[in-house]
Amino acid sequence: MKAEIIMIGTELLLGQIVDTNASFLARHLAEIGFNLYHKTTVGDNDARIADAIRSALKRSDVVITSGGLGPTVDDKTRDAVAIATDRQLVLVEELLEDIIAFFKKRGLELGENNPRQAYIPQDAIPIRNPVGTAPGFIVKSDEKYVISLPGVPHELHHLTENSLKPFLLKALGEAYLLAMLKICKLDSCFFCHTVKTGAFGSAQRGPDTGGVPVIEFHR
Numbered sequence: 001m002k003a004e005i006i007m008i009g010t011e012l013l014l015g016q017i018v019d020t021n022a023s024f025l026a027r028h029l030a031e032i033g034f035n036l037y038h039k040t041t042v043g044d045n046d047a048r049i050a051d052a053i054r055s056a057l058k059r060s061d062v063v064i065t066s067g068g069l070g071p072t073v074d075d076k077t078r079d080a081v082a083i084a085t086d087r088q089l090v091l092v093e094e095l096l097e098d099i100i101a102f103f104k105k106r107g108l109e110l111g112e113n114n115p116r117q118a119y120i121p122q123d124a125i126p127i128r129n130p131v132g133t134a135p136g137f138i139v140k141s142d143e144k145y146v147i148s149l150p151g152v153p154h155e156l157h158h159l160t161e162n163s164l165k166p167f168l169l170k171a172l173g174e175a176y177l178l179a180m181l182k183i184c185k186l187d188s189c190f191f192c193h194t195v196k197t198g199a200f201g202s203a204q205r206g207p208d209t210g211g212v213p214v215i216e217f218h219r
Helices: 023-032 046-059 078-085 093-105 114-118 153-171 188-199
Strands: 002-008 033-044 062-067 090-092 118-121 125-127 136-141 143-148 175-178 201-205 213-217
Touching: 002 023, 002 046, 023 033, 023 062, 023 114, 023 153, 033 046, 046 062, 046 078, 046 143, 062 153, 078 118, 078 143, 093 114, 093 143, 114 118, 118 136, 125 153, 136 153, 143 153
Parallel strands: 002 033, 002 062, 062 143
Antiparallel strands: 090 118, 125 136, 136 143, 175 213, 201 213
């Protein structure tokens, strides 16, 4: 399965913020067997984000966005995903209730713009966020997925572990367990022959592995 990451935010694009989310997502996608060939960074512009999503959907099975889900007018991800997948934004009451409860629990007043965060593309699966005010969502488009997560690192980490990875494993079937074996002083042709006998599974040379065989374990 092919995955692609789109990091959203003008601050990231201009180098004002160090992008740690991309490396985090890449590691976790690799853990569950996804091939990651592209990562894109886009500023806070709904048309350019939508273009990036459309391009990603042409070559990948899963497109994951991070950032742009805040309450301000500069947070364009919701609109961009709706544009890219030809949908309207709709209010999800349970997400609005979560946001109100988040503020109430902390004795804070709900901001004027925070209800915007409860709008997601029509027919999207909401990803509830118990550690922040920015819920994520999952859009299925022509048997592919666009999954949008918040850009705040601790929120992204929580939702990746508790929502993203379980969803991908369930929705896309059991992913491959990839084992990168760096072979020292061992002829790789002999190794591949050994693998093909059925001892492990099947072997291939990944384009980004420097010629190191990649073993795919089919469970």
